[in-house]
Amino acid sequence: MSQYKDLVEERRLVLAAEEWAKKVKYMAMEAHKDGRKLWTTVYNNGDAEYEDENGNEDFVAGDMTIQDCIDEMQREDADAHRTRH
Numbered sequence: 173m174s175q176y177k178d179l180v181e182e183r184r185l186v187l188a189a190e191e192w193a194k195k196v197k198y199m200a201m202e203a204h205k206d207g208r209k210l211w212t213t214v215y216n217n218g219d220a221e222y223e224d225e226n227g228n229e230d231f232v233a234g235d236m237t238i239q240d241c242i243d244e245m246q247r248e249d250a251d252a253h254r255t256r257h
Contacts (some may be wrong), residue, residue: 189241193217217241 195215202210218234229243236244 185242186238189245192245193219193236193238193241211238216244 178194195216197214197216199214200212202212211223213221215234217236220232220234222230
């Protein structure tokens, strides 16, 4: 059974990174003087959704690979752990 330990751990990381990638990194709203508004939602994997005041939506896919997501997720976990102690 121990020969599969590394494979299982790698799969756990991939699944965790896929879930992490879908979470919102930040949301922002831009209000222009002429009354236009644009809402932006950016996800951890770099995907971005844009919506204006008329409900028009646009989606831009991020360019992070699953390995990029794993690396960033682990950095965030390490930073959070360091600041808690």
